Amino acid sequence: MQKTPKSLRLHIALFGRTNVGKSSFLNLIAGQDVSIVSEQAGTTTDVVEKPMELLPIGPVVFLDTAGIDDATALGEKRIDRTGRVFDRADVILLLHEGSEITAFETSVIKKAEEKEIPVVHIANKVDLFPVGATCMSPVQCNSCDFSSRDSVLAALKAELINVCPDEFLTPPPLIGDLVKPGGLAMLIVPIDLQAPKGRLILPQVSTIRDALDHDAATLVCKEREYAHMLSMLNRKPDVAICDSQMVLKMVADTPPEIPCTTFSILFARLKGDLRKFAMGAAAIDRLEPGDKVLIAESCSHHALEDDIGRVKIPRWLRQYVGIDLEVDVYAGHDFPDNLSEYKLAVQCGGCMQNRREVLSRIEKCEAAGVPITNYGLCIAQTQGVLRRVLSPFPAALAAYDEVTK
Amino acid sequence: MQKTPKSLRLHIALFGRTNVGKSSFLNLIAGQDVSIVSEQAGTTTDVVEKPMELLPIGPVVFLDTAGIDDATALGEKRIDRTGRVFDRADVILLLHEGSEITAFETSVIKKAEEKEIPVVHIANKVDLFPVGATCMSPVQCNSCDFSSRDSVLAALKAELINVCPDEFLTPPPLIGDLVKPGGLAMLIVPIDLQAPKGRLILPQVSTIRDALDHDAATLVCKEREYAHMLSMLNRKPDVAICDSQMVLKMVADTPPEIPCTTFSILFARLKGDLRKFAMGAAAIDRLEPGDKVLIAESCSHHALEDDIGRVKIPRWLRQYVGIDLEVDVYAGHDFPDNLSEYKLAVQCGGCMQNRREVLSRIEKCEAAGVPITNYGLCIAQTQGVLRRVLSPFPAALAAYDEVTK
Structure with missing residues (x-):
């Protein structure tokens, strides 16, 4: 079932002191939307890999350091053992015990800075701001209630989206999967073209280009000419795309067997x-x-x-x-x-x-x-x-x- | 024959002292390429209008001030009489006698500056730089040999193109006159798309837009799909346009009854x-x-x-x-x-x-x-x-x- 090559998965190294709640955290997010695909006991790294689907990012793998982090400080010996984890991690996920920062958290943060790996801080809500606690600045923690799966998932996803490398936010094709190679998409644009003289607006240009990149063609016309252009074809186009403002006319003019949608919906998917x-x-x-x-x-x-x-x-x-x-x-x-x-x-x-x-x-x-x-x-x-x-x-x-x- | 409304003609007011060669100048440029369409004696303005075709600018009309400039200075009375010429002129053409600047030239230049009308200076070559002459700076004259029509025309056109208002350099349509309303143009673009990811190069975008502006459609495909796309149509496209680098393949794939050209040739005409x-x-x-x-x-x-x-x-x-x-x-x-x-x-x-x-x-x-x-x-x-x-x-x-x- 683990079809995505590991290098295309976002590698999230999970750190946290014993009893901070790493197991609860992982168990919680491994809920109905997130399936743990397999577990591989680390033989040389003391790390357990836990691959999951974590939408909208997609496939991720948690590198669970449960086996090496059961100490309050990250000693020299431990740094050797975690070195390989820092070499593989795209993102470090550091679970905090409330607002407390011990030598352990400081070591992880320092090491991550050296390696230029972004750190996501998640703190157990209960103890986050105890009366009289020292402010944890510059480390900002996203607090969440570990008893609520929604709270944990939302905090994690929001932070991961912010810090993960661009390639893990790679979108689906704009239109490339809706047209066959050698196929044709009808693009219907407004009569009152909003773009400056001599130009087209970006969604139209991007769609034409994406079709070309997928060996497909586009027929670009105004809504008034659309039905006429359909009649010029002796084969069905693969799809019709219109500006949202003329969606009723496109639906009326498009035979039911031709799939149709709007530029804005293509971009809803892309972005x-x-x-x-x-x-x-x-x-x-x-x-x-x-x-x-x-x-x-x-x-x-x-x-x-x-x-x-x-x-x-x-x-x-x-x-x-x-x-x-x-x-x-x-x-x-x-x-x-x-x-x-x-x-x-x-x-x-x-x-x-x-x-x-x-x-x-x-x-x-x-x-x-x-x-x-x-x-x-x-x-x-x-x-x-x-x-x-x-x-x-x-x-x-x-x-x-x-x-x- | 004078079909262009006067307001669409570039109005060029011609000034110069008596004997500077205004008549020779006008007669010379009214050669085989330039036809004087009609002459209307000015009744209230003392100005004779001489419409001509002066490519690449197109229709122009010379406002010949022969009747009011036969003096070495432009006195107060004369300014009244020429005021209306300055009100109508898009460009002032000032013929110089060599490098000499008298009160007459100074008056014309001053008045043109007040009215913000660009001045084209043309000097008879023979006397342009007599030994010991004072430099005419800041007025730069384009010198030309009045005995050579090519010299006069080239100097005049080069200067007019530089100073005339934008609207007189209005180009023909990019593709709008090559497609019927409701018609279709095939656009064939390279497989190795040169534009940055997600974009098209400007000539392609401009051509798609110009077709839309003329109620026509474009079918955009790569050269490999072109013949296949032609076979999907049950009617001939109006024209096919390709990137220059694939012109041989387009010509080979295009039935002789379909006109075809390249983006670069469209731009040769446009620009x-x-x-x-x-x-x-x-x-x-x-x-x-x-x-x-x-x-x-x-x-x-x-x-x-x-x-x-x-x-x-x-x-x-x-x-x-x-x-x-x-x-x-x-x-x-x-x-x-x-x-x-x-x-x-x-x-x-x-x-x-x-x-x-x-x-x-x-x-x-x-x-x-x-x-x-x-x-x-x-x-x-x-x-x-x-x-x-x-x-x-x-x-x-x-x-x-x-x-x-």
């Missing part, structure tokens, strides 16, 4: 987590009068008269649910620290953001219990065509159906 | 003068051993191992003419002042340059009697397919046939 966004879209139906909705618009473009984030999505949401809603808009890299007042977050396509930032927002929302979706899914839901435009993505469609059944 | 570039390409066949060729590469990109300007074009040129050639490469905005040693200049597509700069280079080459062409035309000529890829452009093809017959 975020389409399954979670699909479940978040279902939460739109549960909104109640006066609920607050957070809209996160990453482009800091000048607000247009009929701005998609500030005007159109709030209007479509209100029309769809038939009740009034409060809407806050955060632009650029702004994102609220306190999410508890929101019943829904709607993230833009994120074409100008990196995957790390969008994934981090998703984890923050999840930790706060706030459903999060993206522009494309939100628009498709309010237009009543979300299942149709999720059809190219069976896992996301299944997740959506599961929460709406 | 330069396709007719002149076509005539310049014909000069390749007249190169002789040891001739020097100037290659002007506008992108200051890092030279690749098999760089198109530095390696491939020199190699293809030498292979085609079967003799050795000396090749100089100028990059970025560099362009030699002394062109006389060159037998041919080859300009890149110029997608990063403005039209003013490329047109200016063409005029400099023409003034120096150096044929100039561009990368796309040069490559097509050395591959033996130039007539085929000029077929969408009848005027350029006719000019090429005229000089090669």
Whole structure:
């Protein structure tokens, strides 16, 4: 079952003094979403490898140092034995006993600094800030209640997303898996082209390029010409992709046997987590009068008269649910620290953001219990065509159906 | 015949003292290439309007002030009478008598400065730098021999291109006139995509956008998929466009009834003068051993191992003419002042340059009697397919046939 080569797994070395809760921690995250694939007793390293699937990062392997860390200080002998762990670790995970920093934690931190390995600090919540405790600065710990799996998972994922090397946040293809080599994707772009004169907007360019990189072609047309262009083909295209704002027309013009979706949904997958966004879209139906909705618009473009984030999505949401809603808009890299007042977050396509930032927002929302979706899914839901435009993505469609059944 | 509305003509007010040669000047440039369309006697302005076609700028109208400038100074009364000329002029053309600056020239320059109208200075060559003459700085005159039409025209055009407002250098459409509304252009891009990951190079993006702006579609594919994509269509595309480096394969794969050309040739028209570039390409066949060729590469990109300007074009040129050639490469905005040693200049597509700069280079080459062409035309000529890829452009093809017959 362990199909991913080890070098493609994120190697997380787990350190912590005896009784800090390493076993509880690992057992807790090895819950229903996270399956321990196999355990291999370390023969030469005194380290036990515990491979897991830890979405959205994917395959990880915990290097459990239970066998070598049962001391309060990391002596010279122990440094030799852990040297090989530091050589293999992409990330160090250091479990703290509350706010206490002993010679053990200091040694691990120093060694990690020498090797330039990022350290994730997790502290048992109970003792984190005892009255009179010395501030642990500069080490910042993410505290979590070890009795709550959600708390542990959310803290871990949020920190891992922040520190893990870029290649472990590698996204799925933008469109490459939706077109066959030699196949064709129809790209339908707005008549009121928003890009500056002579240009196309980034999602369109990226999609054309990704198709070419996968030996496929794209036919780029405006929505008015789309049906006509379909009639020029003597074979079905593999997929049709449109700007979210014309999703109703695309669905109407696309024969049922041709999969179709939107640029924004392609980017939901590329930059975020389409399954979670699909479940978040279902939460739109549960909104109640006066609920607050957070809209996160990453482009800091000048607000247009009929701005998609500030005007159109709030209007479509209100029309769809038939009740009034409060809407806050955060632009650029702004994102609220306190999410508890929101019943829904709607993230833009994120074409100008990196995957790390969008994934981090998703984890923050999840930790706060706030459903999060993206522009494309939100628009498709309010237009009543979300299942149709999720059809190219069976896992996301299944997740959506599961929460709406 | 005067079909262009006057407001779209470049208005050039012609000033100069009596006997400086205004009439000779106008008569000279109104030669075979430049037709005086009509003359209208000024009734209220004392100005005669002389519309002409002055390529590459296009329609211009000279405001001939012969009736009001027959004095050595521009007195108060005269300023009133010429005020309306200054209100209408896009450019002032001031003819100088050698290096002499009298109160008349000073008045014209001052008035032009007040109105923020650019001034083109042309001086009769004969007296330009008489021994002991005072330097005319800061006024720089372009000197020309009034007995030589080529000299006058080249000097005038070079200066007009430099100073005229942007809108008078408006290019033809990139591809919009080669596709019908609802039509389709095939775009064939290299398998070794040169653009950074996730991007397309500017000529491709601009072409897709221009087709959309003209209600047409583009089918973007790699050269390996091109024939297959043609077979997926049940109607002919309007045109096929390829990267210059695969022009032979495109011509081989394109049925004769489908017009085809290259991105570089589209840009030769957009940024330069396709007719002149076509005539310049014909000069390749007249190169002789040891001739020097100037290659002007506008992108200051890092030279690749098999760089198109530095390696491939020199190699293809030498292979085609079967003799050795000396090749100089100028990059970025560099362009030699002394062109006389060159037998041919080859300009890149110029997608990063403005039209003013490329047109200016063409005029400099023409003034120096150096044929100039561009990368796309040069490559097509050395591959033996130039007539085929000029077929969408009848005027350029006719000019090429005229000089090669």
